[in-house]
Amino acid sequence: MELAQTTTSSPALSWALGILDAPRKMTVIRIRWPLIIICSYLLLFSQLRWVTPATTHAFLVVYLLSNCALYFVDERRFETFSFHALLIVVDTLCLSASLVVSRGAGPDFYLVCFVTIFLSSICRSFSALLGIAILAPVLYAYFLLKSGEIGDLTVYLRSSFPFTIAIFYGYFAQTEWLQKISKEQAEQFAYRKRAEEQIRRNLDRISTLHEIGSAMTSTLDLQTVLDLFLEKLDALLPYAAAVIRLYNPATGELEPVASRKFDGSPQKLAQWEKELGLTGVVFQTKAPLVVRNARADPRTRHVAFLQAAHPISYLGVPLIVKGKAIGDIVFYSNEEREFGGEEVQFFTALAGQAAIAIHNSQLYERIVKANKIKDEFLGVMSHELRTPLNVVVGYAQLMKEQMLGEVNPKQAEVLQKIVDRAGDQLSMITDLLEVTKMEGESERLVTSEVGLVPFLEDLRSSYWVPVEKDLTLRWDYPSDLPVIKTDSEKVKHVLQNLINNAVKFTQRGAVTISARCVPGSKKVVFQVADSGVGIPQEHLPLIFERFHQVDSSNTRAFGGVGMGLYIVKKFTEMLGGQVVVESEPGTGSTFTVTLPYES
Known part of the structure; x- marks a missing residue:
């Protein structure tokens, strides 16, 4: 019985669950025995002559054996509503027949029985059910005292009748109600668990997005960014291999730049995509693509090749920056795998973060390369400019000092200006050369x-x-x-x-x-x-x-x-x-x- 598996907040309900949590089979059999005994006495004391004793005895034997037969019925049958309904219908017909045959029951008795059955059926408290079962005979006794039928023996048989039907019908009503409450609570519990699991998954995904974002923004080295990204992905997709490919404008091809758990060559993956008809589809459409079973996919061209190859499930996600695709990430699994909508959406968000980090790393590499070229150019130019300037300064100094012939004061003044301005130029070139060395970390x-x-x-x-x-x-x-x-x-x-x-x-x-x-x-x-x-x-x-x-x-x-x-x-x-x-x-x-x- 599953009634006690769901925790409730009501003490009364918990108490009722504890009482009704006995094995259903034995409880039903035990509740039917008082009913059978009362029906038997009513029939044995019946006053109708057209009902022969043999008929009465045969009916009672069948009725008694029906309850004995329940001991051999599978326990699981007692958990079904249809079996309960069958027992209630049979017992109700037997009770009705016993009352009709026994005669003598007045309108008060039927009124008490009807009210008892009604109240027992709608009662939602086990303690209240016990109260109804006790008060019903008391109410009937009150009617008997007023009616003056104290001398009739069948009256005493009928006096226990309201108590018995209250317990019988109330038990089934309580059981069905408690089962309904238990089912509702189980559904609420399952819903709450699903919601908690969904919240946990969302928090894990947000945390993963934050971790991946923090890790990838901590460096501008492209290979380090790719390795960090794949390392974080491995925790999310331990069953799948992954390959990151970037578009090379020079060749017009998607070139693998990093992989994880990938046991084949880039050519093997390219061939696998080609046979599946997926070459460049994700990159060109800028949209995710899921293939649950490549061998059963209608786009597959050569099934024999895919049966020899390992990958079965496929997920391709584009790397997009500012509306432009710069590559893709390919996941594949050797076992059939259903990539759900939320999962695809999550990996698309991850790919968006990765694309930004990769793009920044590429820009950084270009800047570093441009700076290196600039520094090399400045270094060469500074050296090449210093040589002729040194010659100019040297010869101007020789002329000024009249080592190449006499010069008049005006010429000496001009030569001094040449030396001064050339010295200024030489100083600037020297500064540029020193800065180039510092930027190149060669100083x-x-x-x-x-x-x-x-x-x-x-x-x-x-x-x-x-x-x-x-x-x-x-x-x-x-x-x-x-x-x-x-x-x-x-x-x-x-x-x-x-x-x-x-x-x-x-x-x-x-x-x-x-x-x-x-x-x-x-x-x-x-x-x-x-x-x-x-x-x-x-x-x-x-x-x-x-x-x-x-x-x-x-x-x-x-x-x-x-x-x-x-x-x-x-x-x-x-x-x-x-x-x-x-x-x-x-x-x-x-x-x-x-x-x-x-x-």
Whole structure:
């Protein structure tokens, strides 16, 4: 019996279920015995002469044997409504016949029986049913006392009749009602379980979408993105193999780029699709395609080939970005598999995420490749431009120093301008070359012992004041600066860029270059201060960015490409130091470079 399998919230219902949860077969047989006994007594005490004792005895024997025969009926028959209905009809006919034959029952008796049967049939509480079964004989006894039939023996037989029919009909009514309640609750429970399972699946899918999205956006390397995607898919489709293919515009073909649990060659998959008539269908239609059984599919051209091949079920999902297909994902299973609508929809959403990640990775690869080509081009061009410029500067310097013949003052002035402008060009090309090295991550530190005093003396000897400017270069450093270990070329480049900027943006006044060691720490501080045009406060956070210039207009008064301070910051960071700037428009700027060193 399945009545107690569903948990209920009603104590009364639970109590009733506990009582009625006895084996149905034995309960029905036991309830029928009182009914049979009462019918037997009513018939034995009948007053009709046309009913012979032999007939009565034969009927009673058959009625008694019918209940005995129930012991041999299969238990499962007692669980069916039709069997219950048959028993109720038979017993009702027997009861009716017994009452008719026994005679003597008045309208009060039939009224009590009718009310008892009616109330027992509609009663929905087991305790109330017991109350009806007890009150029904009491009510009948009340009618008997009023009728004066106390002396009739059949009255006492009939007095137990309402109790018996209340239990008999009430049991079947209660059983059917409880079965109905139990069935409804079971259906509600099953519905709730299905809803919970659906919610769990949806949460799992949302979680998987989030995990796959997070994993694939954590890197821009295409192969890593593909491997991460297939790894996550393996947890969702442990029974299926997967192949990701991307469209190659050069060949016009879909080329496999990643696979999982795929035990064949790309050619094998292509042949399998060709025999099934699916070549490029998903990619061309931009829609998912499901084949439950490839061997029974009407599009199959050569069934013999597919019987020899392993794949049976097929699911193809397009990879679409901005309405354009860039490839597809193919799932196949060696066993027949029904890919449901929700499953296909979910994998289409996954493919959408994968397509975006793949597209971003492809864009990143193109950018990296373009940057590499650009860096190679700048490196080659910088080297090729430096060679002729060095020649120009060298010959102009020789002519200026009259090593190739005498020159007049006007010519000397022109030659100086040539040397200055060529030097500016050479400095810009050197900056471009250094930036190219940094972007290509080929720049390395080369440390050596550097005497700071000789280093600054050598740097000082390479600078002179342009004749067209009312400017003074001041060098301020003590003579006891230590010998340190650092990359002298990078330190020199940093200071040259700062000094060149200071000279360029200062028309009159002074540019002061100073160096000091910080007491109590192994740090050296270089400072380049000028009395030039200064830098507006809003530009200070941006001046160390590549190509940034305070005045970027075509009519700006100062030249350059905006790489000098970018190199200063990068080289300073490579040396483990920091650079800060203080500036005020119209007053000047002070750049401070602090570098750690080893003795």
